[in-house]
Structure formats: structure tokens, C-alpha cells
Amino acid sequence: MPRNVSPAFISEKSKQENAPIFLYVLEKYDSINDLRIAGFDQDVTYQGEVYSKFPVTHEFIGENNQGQIDQVKVRLGNVSRLIQLYLEQFDLRGKKVTIRMVWADHLTDPDAHMDDVFYIDSYTADQKNVEFTLTGKFDVLGVDLPARRYARNYCAWKFKSPECGYIGGEVSCNKTKQRCKVLENYHRFGAFPSVPTRRIYVM
Structure with a gap:
């Protein structure tokens, strides 16, 4: 304009x-x-x-x-x-x-x-x-728009969404792998630990 x-x-x-x-x-x-x-x-x-x-x-x-x-x-x-x-x-x-x-x-x-x-x-x-x-x-x-952002340490899923899969009683998540492990949901962690440190890929 x-x-x-x-x-x-x-x-x-x-x-x-x-x-x-x-x-x-x-x-x-x-x-x-x-x-x-x-x-x-x-x-x-x-x-x-x-x-x-x-x-x-x-x-x-x-x-x-x-x-x-x-x-x-x-x-x-x-x-x-x-x-x-x-x-x-x-x-x-x-x-x-x-x-x-x-x-x-x-x-x-x-x-x-x-x-x-x-x-x-x-x-x-x-x-x-x-x-x-x-x-x-x-x-x-x-x-x-890209379906995913490829980050190393932060989960891309919305908390308690079908992709996240968490159905417990907690009401919040900071989307880190440490938190995901505490919630015993690490197998659904929506990040990519193999991505090089301190780098983000947008696909």
C-alpha cells in the first residue's frame, strides 16, 4: 500500500x-x-x-x-x-x-x-x-503455513491436544522435555532432540 x-x-x-x-x-x-x-x-x-x-x-x-x-x-x-x-x-x-x-x-x-x-x-x-x-x-x-516447527527442546503440541495425548489432572505444561518426563508423557514429546543445539528449522 x-x-x-x-x-x-x-x-x-x-x-x-x-x-x-x-x-x-x-x-x-x-x-x-x-x-x-x-x-x-x-x-x-x-x-x-x-x-x-x-x-x-x-x-x-x-x-x-x-x-x-x-x-x-x-x-x-x-x-x-x-x-x-x-x-x-x-x-x-x-x-x-x-x-x-x-x-x-x-x-x-x-x-x-x-x-x-x-x-x-x-x-x-x-x-x-x-x-x-x-x-x-x-x-x-x-x-x-508449515505443519511443524523443528525445535530441539520445546514441544510443538498444544497441551492435552490429541497430538499431546496427556489425559492426567495437571492443568499446565511449559512444553519442555523435563516437564514431559515428569508427566510421564515423554513418548509423545513433540520436539526433535536430534536438531543441533540452539538451532530452529522452519519447514
Whole structure:
């Protein structure tokens, strides 16, 4: 879709000495909460929301000859394993991601920004980085979502689902193999211990 920008944003963009700040929003990653991070050296507050500083970059966002936004790859540092934890606990395919450009000296202006909206098509993780491929909504909806995520230590099944098979009295499970063993249900553990350590495959 065409980008709508305010006069304040255009004015700041024209100043050569002013560098932009990129903010990222992963909406409802767990069906309820948003993840907000800033590609900056300190936390950023904009429109009343706090974006936590994080090592994140993305490719140049360019428009094709139809005025549509091309696919974009976003790379996040994985040294802390924070993002990988989200990948192992939640299926992020199809989740909405907004990349917002703002200006450091106009953070009090709610209109001085430009948004590009994407949806997660795929992602991979290794010991250093997590890389997301983002695309337009219809591109994501036009392909089959993967049936499984191949993780090493986290079960893919919904607790007490037919795939999980647990029929006992416990009401929660953190989806780790340790918990599955405690529940004496390890034979139905929906992960792949043979996957190399700290790596996730999305098929």
C-alpha cells in the first residue's frame, strides 16, 4: 500500500544531519501481547509506548514498479536467546510486524513517523542471529503455513491436544522435555532432540 507521511516527517527527512530511528512492533506474538523493540542505543518512548533497545537491523525497504513494498529481511541478535525463546514457544508465521521510522528530536510529535507493515513469512535462527523474512499479507496467506516447527527442546503440541495425548489432572505444561518426563508423557514429546543445539528449522 502507498506510504502516508506527515509534513513534519518530510521536513525531518530532508535534514541531512538528522538520522532516523527504527522501531519494530511484533503484534500479538502470543495472541495478546505486543513485542516492541528499538534499533537504537537506548530505550525509546513514542506515542506513549516504550520500545526496548535491541540489536536489530533490516534491509532497505524499496517499492516495486507497482508501488508495493518488496520482501524485507530483519535480523536480530540472538546472543541473549530472548528472540529464540519466542520462536520456540510461539508460532510466529503470519504475525503482523510494523517497521516505524521516527526522528530522535521529534519523539513528542505523534505524526512524525512513517510505517511499513509486513507479515512474517518465515524465520531461521542460529547461535548469533535470528532472521525473519517479511512480506505482504496476501503473500503470506497465499501459501501453506508449515505443519511443524523443528525445535530441539520445546514441544510443538498444544497441551492435552490429541497430538499431546496427556489425559492426567495437571492443568499446565511449559512444553519442555523435563516437564514431559515428569508427566510421564515423554513418548509423545513433540520436539526433535536430534536438531543441533540452539538451532530452529522452519519447514
